[in-house]
Amino acid sequence: MTSVGGAHLQAEQLIRVREGDRAAYGQVVLDCQNRLFNAMLRMVGDRETARELTQETFLRGLANLNTFQGKSSAYTWLFRIGMNLAIGQLRKDKRRKTFSIDATADDDRNSQAAGLVDRVTASATDAVEKKERDRKVMEALNRVDAEYRAILVMRDVEGMEYAQISEVLELPLGTVKSRLFRARLALRQELMEYMKGSA
Amino acid sequence: MSSESDNIEAKLAAYIDGQLPESERAEIEKYLANNPQQAQVLRDLTHGRELLAGLEKASAPPEIMEAMQASLERAQLLERPVEEEASTGRGRWRQVFAIAAILVLAVGLAGLVYWVTHPPGIPKYSVAEMSAAKPITTEESAKTTEDAVNTGAAPAAPSTSIVIAAPEGAFDGAERMLKAGGATGGATGGALAASAPALAETLAAQPPPSYERLSLSQLPANTPAPGAAQTLQFQNSPSQNALTQNLLTQSAPTQTVLVTRDVNRARAKVTEYLASNNIAYEFAAAPQNGNAPQQNVNAPQQTAELLESRAQRGQNQVIIARRVPADKVNEITRTLQGRPLIVSALDQEQVAGAMEKKAYFADKVRDRQLTTQSTSAPATQEVAAAAVGAASQPATESTQEVDLTIVFSPEPATAPVDAPVEAPVLANEPAKVPAIPNEPATRPAPNWLKTKAGIQYEK
Numbered sequence: 001m002t003s004v005g006g007a008h009l010q011a012e013q014l015i016r017v018r019e020g021d022r023a024a025y026g027q028v029v030l031d032c033q034n035r036l037f038n039a040m041l042r043m044v045g046d047r048e049t050a051r052e053l054t055q056e057t058f059l060r061g062l063a064n065l066n067t068f069q070g071k072s073s074a075y076t077w078l079f080r081i082g083m084n085l086a087i088g089q090l091r092k093d094k095r096r097k098t099f100s101i102d103a104t105a106d107d108d109r110n111s112q113a114a115g116l117v118d119r120v121t122a123s124a125t126d127a128v129e130k131k132e133r134d135r136k137v138m139e140a141l142n143r144v145d146a147e148y149r150a151i152l153v154m155r156d157v158e159g160m161e162y163a164q165i166s167e168v169l170e171l172p173l174g175t176v177k178s179r180l181f182r183a184r185l186a187l188r189q190e191l192m193e194y195m196k197g198s199a
Numbered sequence: 200m201s202s203e204s205d206n207i208e209a210k211l212a213a214y215i216d217g218q219l220p221e222s223e224r225a226e227i228e229k230y231l232a233n234n235p236q237q238a239q240v241l242r243d244l245t246h247g248r249e250l251l252a253g254l255e256k257a258s259a260p261p262e263i264m265e266a267m268q269a270s271l272e273r274a275q276l277l278e279r280p281v282e283e284e285a286s287t288g289r290g291r292w293r294q295v296f297a298i299a300a301i302l303v304l305a306v307g308l309a310g311l312v313y314w315v316t317h318p319p320g321i322p323k324y325s326v327a328e329m330s331a332a333k334p335i336t337t338e339e340s341a342k343t344t345e346d347a348v349n350t351g352a353a354p355a356a357p358s359t360s361i362v363i364a365a366p367e368g369a370f371d372g373a374e375r376m377l378k379a380g381g382a383t384g385g386a387t388g389g390a391l392a393a394s395a396p397a398l399a400e401t402l403a404a405q406p407p408p409s410y411e412r413l414s415l416s417q418l419p420a421n422t423p424a425p426g427a428a429q430t431l432q433f434q435n436s437p438s439q440n441a442l443t444q445n446l447l448t449q450s451a452p453t454q455t456v457l458v459t460r461d462v463n464r465a466r467a468k469v470t471e472y473l474a475s476n477n478i479a480y481e482f483a484a485a486p487q488n489g490n491a492p493q494q495n496v497n498a499p500q501q502t503a504e505l506l507e508s509r510a511q512r513g514q515n516q517v518i519i520a521r522r523v524p525a526d527k528v529n530e531i532t533r534t535l536q537g538r539p540l541i542v543s544a545l546d547q548e549q550v551a552g553a554m555e556k557k558a559y560f561a562d563k564v565r566d567r568q569l570t571t572q573s574t575s576a577p578a579t580q581e582v583a584a585a586a587v588g589a590a591s592q593p594a595t596e597s598t599q600e601v602d603l604t605i606v607f608s609p610e611p612a613t614a615p616v617d618a619p620v621e622a623p624v625l626a627n628e629p630a631k632v633p634a635i636p637n638e639p640a641t642r643p644a645p646n647w648l649k650t651k652a653g654i655q656y657e658k
Contacts, residue, residue: 025267026267026271033259034258038257038259047260051262137251177209178204181209181212191247
């Protein structure tokens with residue numbers, strides 16, 4: 001979750017970019033890319049698509065800087081762009097049935113040190129179980145409608161505040177909460193078999 | 200869903216997230232204590248929330264930052280607004296792909312249209328390429344005469360050989376090739392063109408030839424002296440190429456190749472003319488394939504029944520008319536042209552277009568004065584006919600006599616028979632009203648008969 005100070009800093013950076021300081025946008029990208037990419041990855045379930053969406057989000061943000069008014073954080077502003085792109089992508093690709101869990105493997109490869117620590121500190125069984133659990137969760141998430149998936153990612157994956165979600169989705173706060181509850185019910189339905197098995 | 204339900208759902212969502220005020224939280228827990236099923240649902244929802252939160256956090260690949268950096272640097276180098284650069288960044292490749300796709304579609308569509316309008320194997324224009332035909336020069340003619348003398352044959356008379364090609368496509372159903380000229384004494388054996396069926400077999404084993412348009416640069420540059428041998432050749436189809444090749448590779452005197460649907464009738468008409476003009480003739484055997492012609496068979500050995508049998512078997516029939524006065528060649532040719540020639544399933548517009556182009560080249564030939572005194576290279580039937588007429592000018596050639604080999608080639612079995620008749624009238628002949636045999640007299644003449652080439656058709 002973006003800290004208040006960080007959000008304020010990013011908003012200032014975006015204003016600087018709008019005024020001609022192109023280098024400032026690079027810093028915004030650096031600050032936001034991991035969270036935005038992770039959210040895109042959980043939305044679409046595919047690293048390559050998530051990378052494209054993230055990149056597109058930054059490019060569109062750059063192209064539409066004049067619409068940024070500084071009232072929200074840069075991350076929220078970019079997240080709205082990214083979520084709209086992701087939902088649009090999911091609507092176009094409703095037939096997608098497979099789901100990639102390459103993220104876990106790639107992260108392990110990209111972070112050898114972390115992986116080494118994991119291998120030392122966690123038992124092999126735990127690692128396998130976690131990987132299997134993540135796969136099940138991602139499969140279930142992939143079967144949830146795009147709108148529900150977006151709010152689950154924002155709230156439960158990214159830990160965004162209700163107000164931020166409301167700002168991204170442009171929905172009243174109460175509607176965000178009720179939709180979040182229904183989205184969780186939908187996910188529970190998809191996770192039912194896994195939950196019964198793990199109980 | 201009612202607003203009350205929305206409120207309850209909103210409270211439950213906040214309960215799971217631990218964001219309810221204490222009073223409301225106690226109220227829900229009191230309710231759940233009396234409803235274990237609902238309590239289990241909330242426990243499941245909480246578990247799902249934890250599972251999502253427990254997913255590994257993926258790090259962004261470096262390509263994202265690199266792409267953004269490149270985009271920003273490009274904008275700086277090009278001194279373009281960064282927004283413009285961003286807007287063209289990712290979409291550039293899409294635009295390139297879109298343009299490429301449009302081009303591919305356009306080319307494909309053009310190819311399809313061309314394929315439809317120019318079916319394979321039926322080039323639209325029928326004027327032959329002249330480069331492949333090596334004109335027989337005066338020197339070659341002299342050598343031919345010398346060879347004839349050495350082999351005991353009669354001295355060769357000055358010959359004029361003309362190969363006339365009908366429009367391409369017409370040859371699919373009806374091959375017609377006229378070659379008229381001076382004879383080389385009794386050299387009649389083996390001087391036969393291959394029949395269309397035999398040619399089809401021969402050509403089937405050969406690679407398809409390349410088609411080239413006739414150009415003036417391909418016309419014979421030298422102009423033979425009057426009376427000297429010359430060959431004009433219009434190759435415009437595989438079968439026609441082979442026919443021409445056969446004619447050229449054999450020391451044929453004068454030949455006429457005719458494809459007709461009624462061999463016997465055509466033969467009868469020709470022989471009637473020959474007899475009425477006291478012209479001796481004999482029957483000969485046509486080659487059974489496109490390669491080696493058979494030895495001649497004298498006329499007495501060819502009975503009418505045998506000829507009929509040959510016609511029924513789809514074989515050629517050949518008549519060799521001896522010592523035909525040159526001025527009679529034109530008449531015999533005209534007699535032949537009165538026979539129905541089969542035009543296969545060819546678009547009439549294609550025929551008309553071919554005729555127009557042939558007329559165009561004929562004009563060009565005239566411009567170069569290549570058609571005067573039968574010493575030039577006629578490019579159309581008209582011009583060819585003019586050459587024939589010139590060759591039979593009384594002042595110079597009235598005393599000449601030629602041997603005329605006439606090949607009646609049955610229509611290929613696969614050729615359609617419902618096509619109009621093509622029977623050109625040579626130049627200087629009064630135009631006659633086009634008519635189609637076996638067709639109602641009231642049927643209007645097709646447009647392609649009224650071509651700018653000035654070629655008229657008669658029954």
